[in-house]
Amino acid sequence: MFETPLAPARRALLSVSDKSGLCDLARGLDALGISLVSTGGTAQTLRGAHLPVTEVSALTGFPEIMDGRVKTLHPLVHGGLLGRRGTDDAVMAEHGIAAIDLLVVNLYPFDTVTARPDCSLEEAIENIDIGGPAMLRAAAKNHEHVIVLCDPADYAEVLDALAHGGTPIELRRRLAAKAYAHTATYDGRVASWLGARTQGENSEPFPPNLHLAYERKRILRYGENPHQAAALYVERNAPRGTIATAQVLAGKELSYNNLADADAALECVKAFQRTPACVIVKHANPCGVALGASVREAYEHAYACDPVSAFGGIIAFNHRLDAETAALILERQFVEVVIAPGVEDAALAAFAKKPNVRLLATGDWPEQSGQSVDYKRIAGGMLAQDADRDTLMLTDLKVVSRRVPNADELRDLLFAWHVSMYVKSNAIVYARESRTIGIGAGQMSRVISARIAAIKAEEAGLSVPGSVMASDAFFPFRDGIDMAAQAGIRAVIQPGGSMRDNEVIVAADEHDMAMVFTGVRHFRH
Ligand SMILES: NC(=O)c1ncn([C@@H]2O[C@H](COP(=O)(O)O)[C@@H](O)[C@H]2O)c1NC=O
Numbered sequence: 001m002f003e004t005p006l007a008p009a010r011r012a013l014l015s016v017s018d019k020s021g022l023c024d025l026a027r028g029l030d031a032l033g034i035s036l037v038s039t040g041g042t043a044q045t046l047r048g049a050h051l052p053v054t055e056v057s058a059l060t061g062f063p064e065i066m067d068g069r070v071k072t073l074h075p076l077v078h079g080g081l082l083g084r085r086g087t088d089d090a091v092m093a094e095h096g097i098a099a100i101d102l103l104v105v106n107l108y109p110f111d112t113v114t115a116r117p118d119c120s121l122e123e124a125i126e127n128i129d130i131g132g133p134a135m136l137r138a139a140a141k142n143h144e145h146v147i148v149l150c151d152p153a154d155y156a157e158v159l160d161a162l163a164h165g166g167t168p169i170e171l172r173r174r175l176a177a178k179a180y181a182h183t184a185t186y187d188g189r190v191a192s193w194l195g196a197r198t199q200g201e202n203s204e205p206f207p208p209n210l211h212l213a214y215e216r217k218r219i220l221r222y223g224e225n226p227h228q229a230a231a232l233y234v235e236r237n238a239p240r241g242t243i244a245t246a247q248v249l250a251g252k253e254l255s256y257n258n259l260a261d262a263d264a265a266l267e268c269v270k271a272f273q274r275t276p277a278c279v280i281v282k283h284a285n286p287c288g289v290a291l292g293a294s295v296r297e298a299y300e301h302a303y304a305c306d307p308v309s310a311f312g313g314i315i316a317f318n319h320r321l322d323a324e325t326a327a328l329i330l331e332r333q334f335v336e337v338v339i340a341p342g343v344e345d346a347a348l349a350a351f352a353k354k355p356n357v358r359l360l361a362t363g364d365w366p367e368q369s370g371q372s373v374d375y376k377r378i379a380g381g382m383l384a385q386d387a388d389r390d391t392l393m394l395t396d397l398k399v400v401s402r403r404v405p406n407a408d409e410l411r412d413l414l415f416a417w418h419v420s421m422y423v424k425s426n427a428i429v430y431a432r433e434s435r436t437i438g439i440g441a442g443q444m445s446r447v448i449s450a451r452i453a454a455i456k457a458e459e460a461g462l463s464v465p466g467s468v469m470a471s472d473a474f475f476p477f478r479d480g481i482d483m484a485a486q487a488g489i490r491a492v493i494q495p496g497g498s499m500r501d502n503e504v505i506v507a508a509d510e511h512d513m514a515m516v517f518t519g520v521r522h523f524r525h
Helices: 022-031 040-048 056-060 075-082 089-094 110-115 121-126 131-141 152-163 169-202 256-269 295-305 323-332 345-353 407-420 446-459 479-487 501-510
Strands: 011-016 035-038 102-106 147-149 214-220 230-235 247-250 277-282 285-291 313-317 335-340 358-361 373-378 381-386 428-432 435-440 468-471 491-494 514-517
Touching (some): 011 022, 011 075, 022 035, 022 040, 022 152, 035 040, 035 056, 056 075, 102 131, 102 152, 147 152, 230 256, 247 345, 256 277, 256 313, 256 335, 277 295, 295 323, 428 446, 428 479, 435 446, 446 468
Parallel strands (some): 011 102, 102 147, 313 335, 491 514
Antiparallel strands (some): 214 230, 247 358, 277 313, 373 381
């Protein structure tokens, strides 16, 4: 039933909010002898381009009413879209329903309107399109006989097909699926927007139903491993200053792992604002983080933390990348991706010699540019939570040891704490002079993470004595403190809250360490 050849199109209904490409399409349709029917604003645009057009109201014999709430919701429109050619001919003739062979609709710009901070509920509601989705769904259902267009990007392909004998069923089916995706996304956004308002009133933190709408940006070569197929999806209106919206200035296509690691590196480097900072990431964990007087110094110090792991790493900066630093990175190490808010022309030129290295410019990022909600898939479900935010104020710190940290230690404690937020749990970060000295990541026991941080420092030839330690969660036993003291750690920052806090504090005092509690935990899995 679904493969019958399509009779030549005779009538098109056009009703679009986004009028881009409209007149060219209509001109092409007119040249093919297809008559044009349109709603008010669309008809006006077509008439302005001297195209012959009939208003829907003339077709239905019913005016557009209620400020456009009802324009196309009429049996003569929906019968024309839904009538099965061959099966419904008699009933169509009986009721004077003329077939509509091509539908061109895009919807009221609900997203754009509701993105305005001053958008009222009334304005939002008037921008919920009803007639448009109804027509799209009707035409898509009847795609055996009707061509449905909801995206100006498809106009040329359809015009070309019509000019060359008609649209193949595969094309019509693809466009039908696209129309349903379009209306589903649209309804999802309306539901989320209204849901969010309801939440505000009832103070429910999460909506009862979750509608996530992402557009496929790219099919990736493969996923985490070569046998896994993969794709990148992005949010519509994704925030600036993110990997999803970054501009690729140079290099090969980004892989799945590149994107995931680049995101980890960028989100970590955003923790530092004024002072130049550099983060080097491997397998989603920072292996070197440093601040510096310049971007170059930050890179040198981040690299020195773990040169072995930095091989094949992802490097992110929070300040513009200069030519000198770019040249140093490229000559010194194998690097997969370099990310910065901006890139000097001469720095970009340096990448010409290494065509495989990806260079990303994110543009400046707003202060709160990360995700507000974090999602994680589990088999058969999805976990949603507020994104972890760094809200620590100096005044939140509670000194629990006998010795109070000195100013240098305090500076390094805060630096290490910021870094620990971006290290997988159990996270231990050793730091000194605003640079990491050793990082223990992703271990099942905290004391082993502390030991790994010490081993890493030793491997890199960095001396631990005088350094500080940050722990993303409390120490369940004193062993982590003893371990760190043995390595030469002088001060500790951690949330506190363990049943054995007293034992842990006693250990710190015994080693003459300064210890501060943050009262906040930063697990990351
Ligand atoms: N109410 C209706 O019957 C109706 N029919 C079509 N629309 C929408 O009206 C817009 C086009 O309006 P105009 O041609 O007046 O600029 C399109 O986005 C279309 O999806 C409608 N508007 C809202 O539901």
